[in-house]
Amino acid sequence: MEPVLYYSPGAASMVVHWFLLELGAPHRLHLVDTSTGAQKSPEYLALNPNGVVPTLVLDGVPRFEAAALLMTLADRDPQHRFAPAFDDPQRAEYNQWMFHLANAVQPLFRNWGYPHEPAGEAQADAVRASVAPRIETCWERLDAQLAKQGPYLLGDRLTAADFYLAMLMRWSRNMPRPATTWPHLAPYITRMRARPGFIEVSRREGLVDWLNS
Ligand SMILES: N[C@@H](CCC(=O)N[C@@H](CS)C(=O)NCC(=O)O)C(=O)O
Numbered sequence: 174m175e176p177v178l179y180y181s182p183g184a185a186s187m188v189v190h191w192f193l194l195e196l197g198a199p200h201r202l203h204l205v206d207t208s209t210g211a212q213k214s215p216e217y218l219a220l221n222p223n224g225v226v227p228t229l230v231l232d233g234v235p236r237f238e239a240a241a242l243l244m245t246l247a248d249r250d251p252q253h254r255f256a257p258a259f260d261d262p263q264r265a266e267y268n269q270w271m272f273h274l275a276n277a278v279q280p281l282f283r284n285w286g287y288p289h290e291p292a293g294e295a296q297a298d299a300v301r302a303s304v305a306p307r308i309e310t311c312w313e314r315l316d317a318q319l320a321k322q323g324p325y326l327l328g329d330r331l332t333a334a335d336f337y338l339a340m341l342m343r344w345s346r347n348m349p350r351p352a353t354t355w356p357h358l359a360p361y362i363t364r365m366r367a368r369p370g371f372i373e374v375s376r377r378e379g380l381v382d383w384l385n386s
Contacts, residue, residue: 176200179228181207182378185239186227188340191374240275243333270334319357339365
């Protein structure tokens with residue numbers, strides 16, 4: 174049974190879409206039109222009660238949370254080596270970065286993208302102003318990690334965490350200081366964006382504004 178990805182172009186679903194392409198995994202796409210609130214429809218909420226994308230229907234069961242989906246897909250397809258195995262010494266480091274990106278970095282982007290959520294429309298500017306430097310601190314730490322142990326987050330090994338980080342970096346493209354302005358993140362993302370999977374997911378989702386020139 175082919176997985177079905179419920180997605181919206183450029184949203185958190187993008188990394189799952191990209192990852193399915195990298196795995197060469199047959200899948201079907203179902204567009205969720207977030208501009209009309211389709212993610213809050215009763216039909217969609219029955220799949221994902223959080224009312225957000227992505228949802229991936231795997232073996233007939235709807236699953237949510239982009240980071241968890243990446244980890245599940247990587248573990249189910251070990252020959253691609255996008256996740257260290259359970260007994261691999263790098264598994265702990267991999268778990269650390271996946272959870273750091275999911276718990277520390279992605280929620281800041283939720284506030285950046287939906288600044289009215291924490292305290293209403295009147296506080297939106299203040300929320301954005303407080304979140305931007307916190308996202309920059311994240312880039313500082315991730316840049317330092319790549320400086321210490323590149324070219325990928327786990328050194329020589331490309332993992333699901335790199336696809337995830339690349340998507341989060343993309344979300345900073347219109348911020349006052351985009352992730353691409355850090356010295357080690359810049360060549361890193363040039364490599365990630367050169368991947369045929371990135372070019373293909375950008376083509377499929379119509380994302381024209383963040384390709385290598
Ligand atoms: N933690 C969730 C976050 C998903 C999320 O916030 N998705 C956004 C797009 S990036 C969304 O669906 N927004 C529409 C809404 O909140 O109504 C995940 O990683 O899957």
